[in-house]
Amino acid sequence: MKKRKGKAKMEKKQEEILEQKMNPEEETAENKPEAETAPEAPAEEVKAEEEDPAQKALDEANGKAAEYLQLAQRVQADFENFRRRNESVRADAYADGRKDVAAAMLPVLDNLERAVDAAAGSQDEALKNGVEMVLKQMTDAYEKMGVKPIDRTGEKFDPNLENAILQGTEDEGEPGTVCQVLQKGYMIGDKVLRHAMVKVVPE
Numbered sequence: 001m002k003k004r005k006g007k008a009k010m011e012k013k014q015e016e017i018l019e020q021k022m023n024p025e026e027e028t029a030e031n032k033p034e035a036e037t038a039p040e041a042p043a044e045e046v047k048a049e050e051e052d053p054a055q056k057a058l059d060e061a062n063g064k065a066a067e068y069l070q071l072a073q074r075v076q077a078d079f080e081n082f083r084r085r086n087e088s089v090r091a092d093a094y095a096d097g098r099k100d101v102a103a104a105m106l107p108v109l110d111n112l113e114r115a116v117d118a119a120a121g122s123q124d125e126a127l128k129n130g131v132e133m134v135l136k137q138m139t140d141a142y143e144k145m146g147v148k149p150i151d152r153t154g155e156k157f158d159p160n161l162e163n164a165i166l167q168g169t170e171d172e173g174e175p176g177t178v179c180q181v182l183q184k185g186y187m188i189g190d191k192v193l194r195h196a197m198v199k200v201v202p203e
Contacts, residue, residue: 102145103193106186110183146188147187147193148188150196152181154173154177157178161187162198163195165182165199166198166200168200169201172201176201182199184196
C-alpha cells in the first residue's frame with residue numbers, strides 16, 4: 001500500500017516537472033513579481049496642493065497692493081504737479097499785481113517831484129520839508145518793490161526803453177544819443193513800467 005502511494009507521488013511530481021518544461025513562460029501566481037504601484041506623491045507636493053488656495057489669496061492681495069501703490073504714486077505726482085503750477089500761477093499773479101500798482105502810482109510820483117521843484121523857492125520850510133519827506137517815502141517804497149528809474153542821458157537811444165518825442169541839435173551831444181529826459185521811465189525787474197520820454201540828437 002505504501003509503495004503504491006509513493007509511486008503515485010513520484011508520478012505526479014514527474015508530471016509537474018514535465019508540464020513546467022513544456023510551458024516555461026507560464027509562471028505561477030506565487031512566482032510573479034508584484035504589480036508595480038504608482039509612486040506616491042511626495043508629502044511636500046501634497047502640502048503645496050493643500051496650501052494652494054491660501055497662496056492664491058496672497059498673490060491676489062499682493063497684486064492689489066501693488067495696484068494701489070501705483071495709484072497712490074500717480075495721485076501724489078499729480079498733486080505735486082498741481083502744487084508747482086499753482087505756485088507758479090500765484091507768483092505770476094503777484095508779480096503782475098505789483099507791476100500794475102507800481103504803474104498806477106507813477107503819476108503820483110511825478111506830481112510829488114513837481115511839488116518838490118515848486119517848493120524849492122518857497123519860504124515855507126515846513127511845506128517844503130513835508131513834500132520832500134513824502135517823495136522820499138514814495139521812492140523808498142518803489143525801491144523795495146524793485147522799481148528803478150530809466151535815466152540814460154548821454155547814452156545811445158534805445159527804443160525798447162525810451163520814446164523819442166523831440167529832436168535835439170548836433171551841439172547837444174553825439175549823434176543818436178539821448179540829450180535830455182523829459183519824463184522819467186521806470187522798470188520793475190526786467191520789465192518796462194513806462195518808457196522814458198526823451199530828446200534825441202539826430203544821426
